[in-house]
Amino acid sequence: MAHAFLDNLPALQVVIPLLSAPLCLVLARWPRLVWTMCTLVTWTAFGIALALLQTVLAEGPVSYAMGGWAAPWGIEYRIDAVNAYVALIVTGIAAVVLPYAYRSVPLYIHGERVPLFYALLMLCFTGLLGMTVTGDAFNVFVFLEISSLSMYGLISQGRDRRSLTASFQYLVMGTIGGTFVLIGIGFLYVLTGTLNMADLAARLPDVTQVRTLHTAFAFIVVGIGLKLAMFPLHLWLPNAYAYAPSTATVFIASTATKVAVYILLRFVYTIMGPALFSEGIPYGQIAIVLAVMGLLTGSFVAIFQQNIKRMLAYSSIAQIGYILLGIGFASVLGLQAALLHLFNHALMKGALFMAVGCFVYRLGSMSIEDMAGVGRRMPWTFAAFVMGGLSLIGVPLTVGFVSKWYLVLAALQKGYWPLAVLILIGSLLAVVYIWRVVETAWFAKPSLRAAEVREAPLAMLIPTWILVLANIYFGVNTTMTVGVADLAARTLMESMR
Amino acid sequence: MLHHTVLRVVAKLLIPMILLFALYVQFHGDYSPGGGFQAGVIFAAGIILYALIFGLEDTMDALPPGVLKILSPLGVLIYAGVGVDTLLLGGNFLDYNFLAHEPTHGQHLGIFLVELGVGVTVFSTMLLLYYAFAGREPGQ
Numbered sequence: 001m002a003h004a005f006l007d008n009l010p011a012l013q014v015v016i017p018l019l020s021a022p023l024c025l026v027l028a029r030w031p032r033l034v035w036t037m038c039t040l041v042t043w044t045a046f047g048i049a050l051a052l053l054q055t056v057l058a059e060g061p062v063s064y065a066m067g068g069w070a071a072p073w074g075i076e077y078r079i080d081a082v083n084a085y086v087a088l089i090v091t092g093i094a095a096v097v098l099p100y101a102y103r104s105v106p107l108y109i110h111g112e113r114v115p116l117f118y119a120l121l122m123l124c125f126t127g128l129l130g131m132t133v134t135g136d137a138f139n140v141f142v143f144l145e146i147s148s149l150s151m152y153g154l155i156s157q158g159r160d161r162r163s164l165t166a167s168f169q170y171l172v173m174g175t176i177g178g179t180f181v182l183i184g185i186g187f188l189y190v191l192t193g194t195l196n197m198a199d200l201a202a203r204l205p206d207v208t209q210v211r212t213l214h215t216a217f218a219f220i221v222v223g224i225g226l227k228l229a230m231f232p233l234h235l236w237l238p239n240a241y242a243y244a245p246s247t248a249t250v251f252i253a254s255t256a257t258k259v260a261v262y263i264l265l266r267f268v269y270t271i272m273g274p275a276l277f278s279e280g281i282p283y284g285q286i287a288i289v290l291a292v293m294g295l296l297t298g299s300f301v302a303i304f305q306q307n308i309k310r311m312l313a314y315s316s317i318a319q320i321g322y323i324l325l326g327i328g329f330a331s332v333l334g335l336q337a338a339l340l341h342l343f344n345h346a347l348m349k350g351a352l353f354m355a356v357g358c359f360v361y362r363l364g365s366m367s368i369e370d371m372a373g374v375g376r377r378m379p380w381t382f383a384a385f386v387m388g389g390l391s392l393i394g395v396p397l398t399v400g401f402v403s404k405w406y407l408v409l410a411a412l413q414k415g416y417w418p419l420a421v422l423i424l425i426g427s428l429l430a431v432v433y434i435w436r437v438v439e440t441a442w443f444a445k446p447s448l449r450a451a452e453v454r455e456a457p458l459a460m461l462i463p464t465w466i467l468v469l470a471n472i473y474f475g476v477n478t479t480m481t482v483g484v485a486d487l488a489a490r491t492l493m494e495s496m497r
Numbered sequence: 498m499l500h501h502t503v504l505r506v507v508a509k510l511l512i513p514m515i516l517l518f519a520l521y522v523q524f525h526g527d528y529s530p531g532g533g534f535q536a537g538v539i540f541a542a543g544i545i546l547y548a549l550i551f552g553l554e555d556t557m558d559a560l561p562p563g564v565l566k567i568l569s570p571l572g573v574l575i576y577a578g579v580g581v582d583t584l585l586l587g588g589n590f591l592d593y594n595f596l597a598h599e600p601t602h603g604q605h606l607g608i609f610l611v612e613l614g615v616g617v618t619v620f621s622t623m624l625l626l627y628y629a630f631a632g633r634e635p636g637q
Contacts, residue, residue, distance in 0.1 A: 011580075011590035019577050022570030068592035
């Protein structure tokens with residue numbers, strides 16, 4: 001029994017959440033039981049991710065043959081330092097979000113439909129984990145669709161009717177993205193006759209029809225770009241984050257774009273890198289230009305938002321700019337910075353969106369104006385927001401500082417010193433939009449609405465503070481994150497040679 | 498729709514055929530084109546035809562939405578359950594070889610059960626979708 005469990009960890013990482021989703025519907029009559037089960041499932045998944053990361057660090061990549069069919073023919077689950085690290089982010093966030101959901105979800109969804117929400121959440125979780133651990137290009141698309149379809153459902157559950165248009169907007173953009181990825185994978189399959197990632201990477205350099213390969217690359221990058229809200233393709237994101245239920249926002253904002261970034265890394269570096277980058281087309285520079293534009297416009301637009309969740313959503317677009325910047329450097333240090341920011345951004349945006357969820361829970365409003373003076377009524381939530389904000393700005397002793405430090409180092413290593421200045425300008429813009437909220441919430445005279453509120457329930461505050469403390473812990477003790485990110489970056493760069 | 502005699506008679510003749518054909522597609526799926534997904538859609542189409550002609554209420558009496566809401570996740574559970582069973586029997590996830598004493602029999606049994614799961618889920622989900630659209634009051 002224990003043997004069966006340990007040998008099958010890569011499959012169980014996906015299967016356990018997958019089983020829990022239909023069970024939510026079967027047990028729909030007992031919402032509390034459903035919630036307990038989902039919480040335990042996310043904790044188990046977190047444990048499995050930790051165990052897998054340890055195995056990978058100790059013994060190297062783990063390969064698992066689905067259905068007993070060996071690698072190039074069957075579906076392979078392949079876990080190396082890169083995806084073990086991403087799986088840790090996804091499961092870690094889920095394990096904190098589920099306790100938070102207990103009080104937060106009933107605000108948006110009533111009675112009988114609560115178990116349906118958890119079923120969607122678990123499906124989304126399954127999809128994201130599946131994309132992360134699989135070593136099969138087509139399997140990526142299948143899990144991408146599972147996670148996207150459930151995400152559309154999650155977003156549409158907001159209180160406001162605008163959540164329906166936001167969800168529909170994302171549905172259209174997301175479907176285009178998914179289809180593009182599928183077309184790209186189809187081209188790769190036509191070229192090589194294989195769908196296994198390792199096999200693709202081995203066969204693509206021998207391909208003679210380079211034009212097809214370029215087309216596949218374009219489709220895949222644009223498709224994933226839509227999913228991860230790369231700068232000109234980000235228009236679905238602000239509304240989707242703003243009008244979704246708080247729980248869904250926290251979960252999606254801190255995991256979905258991260259997994260999309262991982263898929264981009266996997267396709268661009270591991271699979272197509274060796275075949276494409278010997279040609280001298282400046283892909284890296286193109287990525288850097290888009291990243292910088294995303295970084296500046298995202299931060300700038302965030303300053304003028306009236307809705308606090310929209311403000312954080314635009315800030316997310318800017319943060320994705322930082323991550324892309326690291327990827328664009330195409331160096332070990334740059335990738336390490338990007339991977340670090342993947343982890344760190346999940347922590348800080350998770351904490352910020354959770355704190356905002358607490359404000360919304362008591363205030364019933366997302367507008368910054370209505371938050372006047374609320375900081376004094378809800379000091380713990382406000383403190384959590386400030387800590388998350390400091391981390392977002394990149395103040396020393398928080399995780400934000402660590403990733404920005406590495407990003408600046410990577411920029412200087414490449415000799416792109418103007419980019420280092422731009423990174424600092426991005427941080428200054430973050431100071432402006434975070435300060436706006438702090439000023440209103442702490443220094444302004446309490447609005448009528450704010451005067452009546454009290455501190456958020458403990459069931460929501462504790463998960464928020466767990467993330468806030470994680471922001472500080474990983475900002476001080478960087479051994480784990482920096483070490484794993486370094487190993488992952490080296491793994492990715494190795495395949496380029 | 499009580500006065501549409503031709504429709505009613507033809508439908509009564511056709512619906513059993515459609516359902517039978519669905520079962521054929523389901524259980525012969527491992528040898529010929531077809532399988533759980535197609536079978537589920539055909540089976541649901543037969544029921545939907547019934548609902549179109551004899552009314553939604555009668556259909557819901559025969560196949561209550563509450564039952565379908567259990568069947569729909571149950572299919573997924575059958576599918577994943579087969580995988581978990583192979584895990585417990587010592588194989589990899591969904592390695593059907595471990596389901597019976599002989600690998601060939603195991604493969605047969607495995608694909609049969611998995612396709613059954615797919616069929617159940619697709620059938621009930623299709624019908625639930627139809628109920629959801631047909632059950633809406635006009636202008637709602």
